[in-house]
Amino acid sequence: NFMLTQPHSVSESPGKTVTISCTGSSGSIASNYVQWYQQRPGSAPTTVIYEDNQRPSGVPDRFSGSIDSSSNSASLTISGLKTEDEADYYCQSYDSSNHEVFGGGTKLTVL
Amino acid sequence: QLQLQESGPGLVKPSETLSLTCTVSGGSISSSDYYWAWIRQPPGKGLEWIGSIYYTGSTYYNPSLKSRVTISVDTSKNQFSLKLNSVTAADTAVYYCANKCTDPRIAVAGVHAFDIWGQGTMVTVSS
Numbered sequence: 001n002f003m004l005t006q007p008h009s010v011s012e013s014p015g016k017t018v019t020i021s022c023t024g025s026s027g028s029i030a031s032n033y034v035q036w037y038q039q040r041p042g043s044a045p046t047t048v049i050y051e052d053n054q055r056p057s058g059v060p061d062r063f064s065g066s067i068d069s070s071s072n073s074a075s076l077t078i079s080g081l082k083t084e085d086e087a088d089y090y091c092q093s094y095d096s097s098n099h100e101v102f103g104g105g106t107k108l109t110v111l
Numbered sequence: 112q113l114q115l116q117e118s119g120p121g122l123v124k125p126s127e128t129l130s131l132t133c134t135v136s137g138g139s140i141s142s143s144d145y146y147w148a149w150i151r152q153p154p155g156k157g158l159e160w161i162g163s164i165y166y167t168g169s170t171y172y173n174p175s176l177k178s179r180v181t182i183s184v185d186t187s188k189n190q191f192s193l194k195l196n197s198v199t200a201a202d203t204a205v206y207y208c209a210n211k212c213t214d215p216r217i218a219v220a221g222v223h224a225f226d227i228w229g230q231g232t233m234v235t236v237s238s
Contacts, residue, residue, distance in 0.1 A: 044228035
């Protein structure tokens with residue numbers, strides 16, 4: 001089964017840049033779009049990146065997404081970190097059988 | 112503005128069936144513009160897709176749960192539902208209903224992202 005692997009946690013200081021990776025277990029991660037969600041405690045997830053690198057309206061351009069086929073990974077980069085960015089982040093994609101897959105999630109600490 | 116709201120028992124006994132309903136407002140459950148899904152999150156853990164249903168009635172289930180899951184639509188009530196059989200403590204989670212938009216012209220975040228989520232409902236499996 002197709003799986004997405006994320007680091008359990010990352011931390012960085014305010015104003016810095018952090019990158020969260022999402023590695024596909026099989027096939028090419030570039031074959032299907034990757035989405036990224038932000039989830040704050042007690043709330044439902046919200047989309048911060050869709051279709052690999054697109055931002056929904058209202059999401060700051062400090063958030064960006066990319067795909068690296070050589071490492072079969074997607075990445076979420078957040079620049080100019082703010083304390084309000086502290087949250088859990090999940091990548092999501094799907095397989096050829098219309099099965100959705102979420103990464104295990106990464107806890108971002110801004111300290 | 113499309114909104115989703117989960118409802119159902121907060122406590123289910125082991126071996127019984129978990130039943131949840133998601134009520135859709137601000138749009139039609141039978142519209143070809145949407146695709147409906149259930150996603151869960153055990154306490155302190157990550158998101159797990161349970162399954163999805165299209166307006167055509169086609170269903171897709173997580174292979175790890177497929178033998179125990181049924182998702183269906185009730186167009187008369189503008190609702191879709193989840194039934195999970197033979198539950199154990201491992202099924203304790205916050206259950207979310209969510210949707211994807213199939214029309215890129217009206218989608219907020221493309222047609223591959225879960226666009227709208229319910230607030231989630233906590234279900235505990237315990238005797």
